[in-house]
Amino acid sequence: MTSTAAPERPEAAAPRVPSQTAIALRSLWRAITGGVRNALRLSGQALGRVFGFAAPVTSVVSPLGWIVLAGAVAAFALSRIFGWIEFGFVAATLAAALLVAVAFVFGRANFSVHIELNPHRVVAGERALGRMLVTNIAAKPSIPSRMELPVGGAVAEFVVPVLAPGAEHDELFAVPTHRRAVIVAGPAITVRGDQLGLLRRTVRWTDEVELFVHPVTARLAPSASGLVRDLEGEVTKTITNDDISFHALRSYEPGDALRNVHWRTSARTGQLMVRQFEETRRSQLTIVHTTDRDAYASEDEFELAISITASIGVQVVRDGTRMSIVSERMPLSTATPTSLLDDSSRLVETSGDHANLRDFARDSTKRLPPPSVVMIVGGSQVPLADFRAAETVFGLDTQTIGFRAEFGAPSRIAKVSGLTVVTIGAIGDLPRVMRRVRP
Structure with missing residues (x-):
């Protein structure tokens, strides 16, 4: 007789233990990635502070000004790399234009500006006028200023002359009201800058003022639009426990209000009876x-x-x-x-x-x-x-x-x-x- 030995069961594999080198590499990777994240975060905060500090200067440069500045840098780079003298002249001309524009943004005014719309509400097609009153509240005469006032989708421009201390200057303007809309006038801003528009410094003086242009309406006769003329309520078929129009009596149930108990009927029948009502509705x-x-x-x-x-x-x-x-x-x-x-x-x-x-x-x-x-x-x-x-x-x-x-x-x-x-x-x-x- 031949006996067959049972196959041996393989032993479970022992868990693999990371080596000291692998652990050290993982720790190093975590330190590097953490350091990079911290560096990026700190760099972002630093750039934000720099941009915030420089915002009063950079906000003055218009989109055209940035294009001129970029063109000056590019022309200067081409002249230095390839030795093209012509591009050097271009860079100098563009840089000179920016430098000359700087002189136009200096100066400060101290105004009190008030915007009035008369009236504040009109019907489409009626005439509406606006008035902008500028007062110099500084202790010295102001310098000539250019003021812009957005009115709806357009921008009205006014020139404010030299004003003595306490002097006033007013401007009248018409508001287009041919279509129903809410027309926003303002905010009024003063603009200082060069004629080319490279630099533009603005100061806001007022908030926005709304003019309501109402739709054209027709005057209807009283109750012509109501179609429902029940001033005291319209009776419906819905049954409720508390209303005006009496409907029937029913047996008392726990929770019913005692004020609705019909005492005469309750005394006659020997059990509590309460009133039911038909629901009434307001129009x-x-x-x-x-x-x-x-x-x-x-x-x-x-x-x-x-x-x-x-x-x-x-x-x-x-x-x-x-x-x-x-x-x-x-x-x-x-x-x-x-x-x-x-x-x-x-x-x-x-x-x-x-x-x-x-x-x-x-x-x-x-x-x-x-x-x-x-x-x-x-x-x-x-x-x-x-x-x-x-x-x-x-x-x-x-x-x-x-x-x-x-x-x-x-x-x-x-x-x-x-x-x-x-x-x-x-x-x-x-x-x-x-x-x-x-x-």
Whole structure:
């Protein structure tokens, strides 16, 4: 009989212990990398301090000045390396231009500058004027100065002459108000520098001042915009434990308020009975105004839509009805007509915020009180199907009206599957059309 010996099980390999050399190399690598990081950090801090210290000087050099300086260095390097004398003359000329420009940035003025806009709020197309008053508050006469005042997208330039101590100099300027906008005037700055613009030193004297150019609005008749005229509340079918409109009696449950117990019925039936009420709601108007540029055929159409929203909103605020106005980027204040018009001036076209009008209406109104009436304002590029889809966001007891701004088109009212769609071609047609709109 042959016996076979079992194979021997290999012993587990002993863990490899790093050698002293490997440990020393790792320690050295960590020290080197740590030292490099510390050196870079300290170098960055040092460069930051150097740049911060030199900022008052380097900030004076304009982009053109940096180009001239770089050209002077490059021309000097070429003249030294290749011996080209012509480039030496170029370097000397550019360096001389920078040196001459230095003399123009010296000098200091001590002014008090005040900017006035009269009025602060205008309607698009009305005239607005501005006034800049400069006073020398130094103890000695000032030197002639050039002052720049940004107004909207333009920059107005003024020359302030020599002013004796306490003397004043004022400048009048016109503000373009042909389009709805928020026009910013300021800050006023004095500019010192050479005629070539190599060096430019500025001093800021004022803050920015805003001029609100409101949209053109139409005056609506009282309650023409409200469509809901229940000043004391509108009765709904929702049953609540505490309200005004009595509904029925039910058995008392723990937690019910004792003031709602009907004692006569409780004495007759032998058990506590409490009152139930039908919920009443205050009128709540919600205006959903889309600013998506794809909804409008032109800029005039976009402005017409804002005028529609502003006209309705101002009259609703005057009527005292609760209201919320939402757009893609911001809700509009409804505290006062002025604040509403101010926010209307800030509206701009947007793009890509929501996939469609229904998503915008759902997302922008989900945190608002349940509305009695919803007005959806858009442009001629919004399909009627989108108005119908947005209507489904709200309850069946909510009256929904769509407003389409179609610049130059005949104003009209149409019914589309029960949805009222109002087309406005000119803001002057809005009062007449609103008198015909009924829930």
